[in-house]
Amino acid sequence: MTTEQTFVIVGAGLAGAKAAQSLREEGFGGRIVLIGAESERPYERPPLSKGYLIGKEERDKAYVHDEGWYAENAVELLLGHRVTGVDRAGHRVELDDGRTIGYHKLLLTPGSSPRPLDVPGADLDGVHHLRTVGDSEKLRAAIRDGGRVVVVGAGWIGLETAAAARGYGCEVTVVEPQPAPLQTALGPEMGAFFAGVHRRQGVDVRLGRQVTGLVGDGRVRAVTVDDGTEIPADVVIVGTGVRPDTELAERAGLAVDNGIVVDESLRTDDPDIYAAGDVANAFNPLYGTRIRAEHWANALNGGQAAGKAMLGQEVVYDRPPYFFTDQYDVGMEFSGWFAPGGYDAVVTRGDLEAQAFYAFWLSGGRVVAGxxxxxxxxxxxxxxxxxxxxxxxxxxRLADLSVPPADLAKG
Known part of the structure; x- marks a missing residue:
């Protein structure tokens, strides 16, 4: 690999920063250009709905690297700029200020964007989405003195922000159209567990209900629901999921299907372009199918794997997806994957009421997630x-508490 080569990374989040780090650690001596639309240097997003939001972590803890790391490692950090186009034939990217930068290898890590709430009144003041550090700071300022909070959507972001709001003394209502929180991620059995966690903390969890509108005169004052009820609200948090930012890839003519389509080495259908993080719909040999994972660990590990793959190393990215959450006194780690309804049994070991247990999802007698x-x-x-x-x-045997967890895989 000559020092004259230029590798461009589009997306200065965790995946992009870890890819740059991987390139340097693996000995790449060429030019690395890391381009980000935000003005902040790369940071991790979990603190935005966890420690930073609840005031237990400082902002500096979220950054991927110290401020001086990029200069020390000769990584050109172009912040506050968007890449507007990719000239695949000419191997160049176009920036929003008219500049172009040539590349030998290109990595796309643009991440994802919150899904908007498509109801009347969604543009009122007091309505919050959570994606950036600025979003987290605005939300913290809105809930830290208490008040009435309605969370739309009982996914991970919805439940974590609900827990944060309760921690500040807010009156919290969660409205979720599915019959259980986290229905897609965990299924109804463990979704019901998390519903119980929040109800025990005083959250009004309304399941199987759709938000039909937000009411207010300039600022939100209530949320209307499809059962005809109206919930008073000083703050509304929209946690209806995210969608991968694939527009750049689509304009470039790359294969896109629920994200940018990549193989097990995170390579697109263009041999010089790779994708990692939220946006990558990657073939996972462990499961024998494509998986697009939106979690922290996928950005962390996928960025590192992409850096190695860009250098021509043999890379098989087959990690089981991983996620963690902290809500009240519940600390949870999840690993694995299944399609909605793609399991036949859930086995637990431990005490659900005491909030101390394992859960295993089985398909065909094999553990696919836990x-x-x-x-x-x-x-x-x-x-x-x-x-x-x-x-x-x-x-x-999975449920048998006399078998140490470390011995479960020993048969």
Whole structure:
């Protein structure tokens, strides 16, 4: 790899920053240009709905690298700029200020954007989305003195922000159209567990209900629901999911299907262009299908893998997806994947009421996903061992507390 080559990374988030780090650690001596639309240097997003939002972590903790790391490692950081086009034939990217930058290899890590709430009144003041550090700061300012908060959507962001609002003393209502929180991610069984967690903390969790509109004169004062009720609100948090930012890839003519389509080495259908993080719909050999994961670990590990792949190394990105959450006194780690309804049984070991247990999702007798709640001695490792082992398991053994978690994969 000559030092004259230029690698361009579009998207200065965790995936992009880790790719740049991987390139330098693997010995790449060429030019690295990392381009980000935000004015902040790369940072991690979990603190925005967790420690930073609740005031327990400082802003500096969210940054991927110290401020001086980029200069010290000769990574050109172009912040506050968007890439508006990719000239694949000419191997150049076009910036919003008219500049163009040539590349030998290109990595796309633009991330995703919050899905808008498509109801009347969604543009009123007091309506919050959460994606950037600025969003987190505005939301914290809005909820830190209490008040009435309505959260639209009981996904991860919705539940974490609901917990944060309760921690500030807010009166919180969560409205979710599915019959359980986290229905797609966890299914109804563990979704019901999280509904109970929030209800015990005084949250009004309304399931199977659609928000039909927001009411107010310039500023939101209430949320209307499809059962005819009106919920008073000083703050509305929209947690209806995200959509991958694929517009640049689409304009460039790359294959796009629920994200940018990439192979197991995170390469697109253009051999000189790669994609990682939220936006990548990657083939995962462990599961034998394409998976687009929106979680922190995918950006962390996918960025590193993409950097190695760009250097021509043999890369097979087959990690089981991983996610963690902190809500009240519940700390949880989840690993694995299943399509909606893509499991036949959920086996638990431990005490759900005491909020200390493991859960395993089985398909065809094999563990495809699992999580633990407040089981930090063994953590998520036993789950990942079972997933990677791929052997059929005895459900009774999974539930048997006399078998140490570390021995579950030993058959």
């Amino acid at each position: 999580m633990h709640v407040n089981q930090w001695d063994d953590g998520i490792g036993p789950v990942q061992d079972l997933i990677r082992g791929g052997a059929r398991v005895d459900p009774a």
